Amino acid sequence: MRVHIRLPEFADAPAYREAVLRSAEHVGRWNPVEPDGLPELLRRQGPGLRTFLIVDEETGLIAGKCNVANIVMGRFRNASLGYDSYVPFAGTGRMTEGLRLVVEHCFAAEPRGLGLHRLEINVQPENERSVAMAKRLGFRHEGFSPRMLYLNDAWRDHERFALTAEEWPGA
Numbered sequence: 540m541r542v543h544i545r546l547p548e549f550a551d552a553p554a555y556r557e558a559v560l561r562s563a564e565h566v567g568r569w570n571p572v573e574p575d576g577l578p579e580l581l582r583r584q585g586p587g588l589r590t591f592l593i594v595d596e597e598t599g600l601i602a603g604k605c606n607v608a609n610i611v612m613g614r615f616r617n618a619s620l621g622y623d624s625y626v627p628f629a630g631t632g633r634m635t636e637g638l639r640l641v642v643e644h645c646f647a648a649e650p651r652g653l654g655l656h657r658l659e660i661n662v663q664p665e666n667e668r669s670v671a672m673a674k675r676l677g678f679r680h681e682g683f684s685p686r687m688l689y690l691n692d693a694w695r696d697h698e699r700f701a702l703t704a705e706e707w708p709g710a
């Protein structure tokens with residue numbers, strides 16, 4: 540693996556800021572660009588939200604971020620994945636490697652993992668790279684959600700992809 544995943548810390552704020560600023564044009568088309576957002580994101584961590592940084596092994600730089608959000612346990616055991624890749628790592632396969640590690644962690648039994656059964660990825664249809672990522676990870680297309688999420692001053696349509704633990708290659 541060329542990457543590893545880890546939980547972010549407050550000490551990551553400068554490196555996170557640099558990665559987001561360096562990638563503003565790349566990320567900004569699809570998601571808000573919030574270079575100073577890590578401290579607030581860290582304060583929101585808890586049972587319903589876990590964030591993972593995807594870190595390049597060779598340079599130690601942050602290659603991407605993945606939020607495991609809307610975590611619901613009980614009989615549902617479901618969550619949504621949201622992710623950003625950062626320049627210069629976008630398009631190098633590192634996000635695919637990192638997201639595989641995140642999915643593996645999500646499906647792994649507690650306490651080693653999150654013990655989830657189902658994951659969703661919701662992607663704006665025009666974001667071809669993220670659609671390809673969902674498919675590359677083995678997520679199946681489940682449907683279309685019009686005006687699902689308010690991003691960049693407008694309600695955006697999303698394609699919905701899902702994967703269950705039984706479908707995951709490591710099952």
